Amino acid sequence: MEAASLQAEHHHGPPPANRSSRVDSSLLGMYLFIISEIMVFGAFFTAYFFIRVVAGDEWPAAGTELPKLIAGVNTAVLLSSSVTMHFALESAKAGNRNGLKLGVLTTFLLGATFLFVQINEYVHIGFSPSDSAQGSVFYGLTGLHGAHVTVGLTLLAFTTIRAFRGHFTPEDHRGVEIPGIYWHFVDVMWVVVYTTVYIL
């Protein structure tokens, strides 16, 4: 009785949540998220492959052209942002506060540059989603990815602000690690989108 009251006295916050799975809840959440993401992107890729393989239509639509070179440079920008993200976390682990700040800020700026170039591409590309099935799929796939970049930039904005406020230490850097995993996932998806939509 006395031990229970002593324990209750030292416990702060809500009671521990009931666990119905042997898998860690945060990991389970991440798995479910990634599975749902694969299904969303899969739906758009199905439409893409239907146009190119099943229907055998030309890609892109007749009279339109995709800016491969600009998108290629933009791909390099996005991939380099993954390198700076990795550098940021390694700096956090090593206790290099300036490296962490530089890393997350550069990652944010490179990601913002990618999004700016993507929007600029939409403005000058010369066709709209309603012009053709190819246009719909192009805007669908690149737009879906752009939405993910926007979410990633929001996470990175919080990480950058926290880094400049001195929130992360070599022991506690989960706030850099999780956005980092998400950011690399966004880059992986872009490699697939760029290769299939622009190159092949």
Added chain:
Amino acid sequence: MLNPLRSEGEAFRFLLYVVAVFAVIVALVLLGRAIL
């Protein structure tokens, strides 16, 4: 086994593998198109 959801380091390595695999695929397809 590589699990890109376990840590940022593994996610970064997974990205590098994906880039390498897709570079090979693109090279093979473009080579195939040039030959045929």
